[in-house]
Amino acid sequence: MDGKDVDRMNDWKRLKMFIGAMVEKARDVGLSEKQSSQMSIYLIDNLFTIFPVETEEELALRDLWMSEDEKGKEALVQVLFSICDPRSPLSKMEWEEIARMMARQLTRLLGFLEDLRR
Secondary structure, X not given: OOHHHHHHHHHHHHHHHHHHHHHHHHHHOOOOHHHXXXXXXXXXXXXXXXXXXXXXXXXXXXXXXXXXXXXXXXXXXXXXXXXXXXXXXXXXXXXXXXXXXHHHHHHHHHHHHHHHHO
């Protein structure tokens, strides 16, 4: 693991903690999940518009985000909340575990879709 990998892991941990704190704060002030999601979509739209991307990962995330409609963005926010919310079991997982889990689920989905085509 080189220095860039360590920096990315530290950045991910900081981002995860920040988002987790925001999820908890929204809960504390009584915002519904829908309200939190809508505010997050608005914020992320603006962040990707205002700030330039600095890494390949940020570019890929921005491209994914900008290609989604409102429902897609809401789904992405819900996944992000689930991963970062301290009350969620997913928040205890490291990003490598989450990536492996998502890859397994995607493989299963693709297999299911292939079966449907036959």
